[in-house]
Amino acid sequence: MKEQDPIVFVIDDDRMIRDGLQSLIRSVGLRVETFASAQDFLGAKRPDAPACLVLDVRMPGLSGLDLQLKLRDDGIPIPVIFITGHGDIPMSVRAMKEGAHEFLTKPVRGQDLLDAVQKALASDRSLRRERREANEIRARFESLTPREKEVLELVVAGLLNKQIADQLGMSELTVKTHRAHVMEKTQAESLAHLVRMSERLKTATRKSGSTSS
Amino acid sequence: MGRKIDAPSGVRAVARYALALALVTLALSISLAFQNSIGNPFWFFFSAAVILSTWLGGTGPGLLAVIYSTLAVMYCFMPPLHSFAVTPRELPYFVTFVACEIGVTQLISWRRRTEDALRQARDELEVKVAERTIDLKNANEALLKQMDEQRRTEETLQATRAELARATRITTIGELTASIAHEVNQPLAAVVANADACVAWLARETPDLAEARTAAERATQGATRASEVIARIRSLITKATPEKSRVQINRVIEQTAALGERQAANNHVTIRLELSPDLPIVFGDSIQLQQVILNLVVNGIEAMTTVTDRPKMLVLRTEPESKCQIRVSVQDSGIGLTEEVKGRLFEPFFTTRAKGMGMGLSISRSIIEAHGGRLWAESNGSDGATFQFTVPSEDSPGI
DSSP, rough: OOOOOOOEEOOSHHHHHHHHHHHHHTTTTOEEESSSSSHHHHHHHOSOEEEEEEEEOOOOSSSSHHHHHHHHHOOOOOEEEEEEEEEHHHHHHHHTTOOOOOEEEOOOOOHHHHHHHHHHHHHHHHHHHHHHHHHHHHHHHHSSSSHHHHHHHHHHHTOOOOHHHHHHTSSSHHHHHHHHHHHHHTOOOOHHHHHHHHHHHHHHHHHSSSSOO | OOOOOTSSSSHHHHHHHHHHHHHHHHHHHHHHHTTTSSSTTHHHHHHHHHHHHHHHHHHHHHHHHHHHHHHHHHHTHHHHHHHOOOOOOTTTHHHHHHHHHHHHHHHOOOOOOOHHHHHHHHHHHHHHHHHHHHHHHHHHHHHHHHHHHHHHOOOOHHHHHHHHHHHHHHHHHHHHHHHHHHHHHHHHHHHHHHHHHHHHHHHHOOHHHHHHHHHHHHHHHHHHHHHHHHHHHHHSSOOSSSOOOOOOOHHHHHHHHHHHHHHHHHTTEEEEEEEEEOOOOOOOOHHHHHHHHHHHHHHHHHHHOOOSSSSSSSEEEEEEETEEEEEEEEESSSSOHHHHHHHTTTSTTSSSSSOOOOOOHHHHHHHHTTOEEEEEEEOOTTSSSEEEEEEEEETTTTT
């Protein structure tokens, strides 16, 4: 599956800065979309591609920090690079605490911004891959029948076939059959692999809360 | 007086009664001795004995003396003699005697009681006066201490007030600096971003000259914008220290009104002058005062641009505010001030206009304050606002 080209969103209310940043980022061959306000960005359609946000903190209407919180609450995980005219410490601490990727002060040196953008895109790319893999595993796990899921739970918990048979009230042979189906459907190469996938699914579910692609 | 000071009260009582008996016995002896030479002598002597007994001994001994005297008179002088009977003929005389004796006793003992009460009251009064004197002295000291404390509190208050004024000034300067920093930093950020972009386009394997040029042009625009901001600020803040001379405020207003006349006419605004003819001379910087008035005039005209339902009138007024203060007011019939706007009017970079810098009123106020005056704004009820300032006259103290 070929991934789409990454995209950088620039949000700044000052047109001259917006155009400058756009030109700068475009010069290294990245796709850029610009917005004059946070509301415009929220209203726009976003392509399914690795992305990052270059965001001015101080804007009329919804501020950069407000937008960051809104994206987080809506379960839209885009890495954010903040740009601020007055790098006051409490604000940057707050932004970093909420998971900002980088916090740069105006005027921003071109190279600093490009480095931050590349790092943010790389991070988003790997996060997306992780999410995609987790989704694939989830799909496989969800193809199991309820009985197979019960068997899976106990296998992963480290029980022997005999113990599973006792606990679920079935013959050991039936357990073996279910177990073979589980290994096949989840494409597990070994018991260890099965356990790893199961753990990963659990952490992924815990981390995102909702399943976004 | 028959009281011995250190005798116990029982002994003293007995002594008083004994004295009464002794006095009446003495009166009886004298009366017996003189009964042949003076007619009915007992009257005087017994009366004297009763008076003395009552006076020296009190009511009890007095009454004892009356009883003893009565018996003695009945026995020794009233016919029939040597018996305690009284003949009916002598009865009125005898009754009068007894009644007089009793009356005298009552009178004297009442008198004594009054005197005692008076003496006691006097003694108490003396004690009270002494107490009051001490109280008064204490109160006086407390008062002095309080006055001292109050003086010190006032001094502290003064110092605090001065400190507050200084802090406010510093805060205003701080706000101003922060705002200017932002205003200048914004175009500078654009310059840096575009210059970096320009370099990046040129640094590509095949340099993209068209993109590089566009970026370079934007960098130039940004730099121009930055210098414009600085120029605007400089033109507003130059001559921060006033060059003071003797100024006739009415002359300044006439000149300023003439300057604003053209803009007023373009906006169909009538400027009316109501200048008080006898105003003291102001000691100030006429250029700066003109700047302030012109600022208020332009603001007033702009506030009336959207008005259509009433005459657009700008009134410039001067009047003596107090003995050593002049008040200048600029009254418009424009859109007026909301409470929110009114609260922020004099903040630097606050503006209600799309193209305004928000510096005019802030700087006007600092100019007027540098002159020792005050600048403020008021709503005119339903339509318009009045901006006014005071400036001290030449001969006011402190100028």
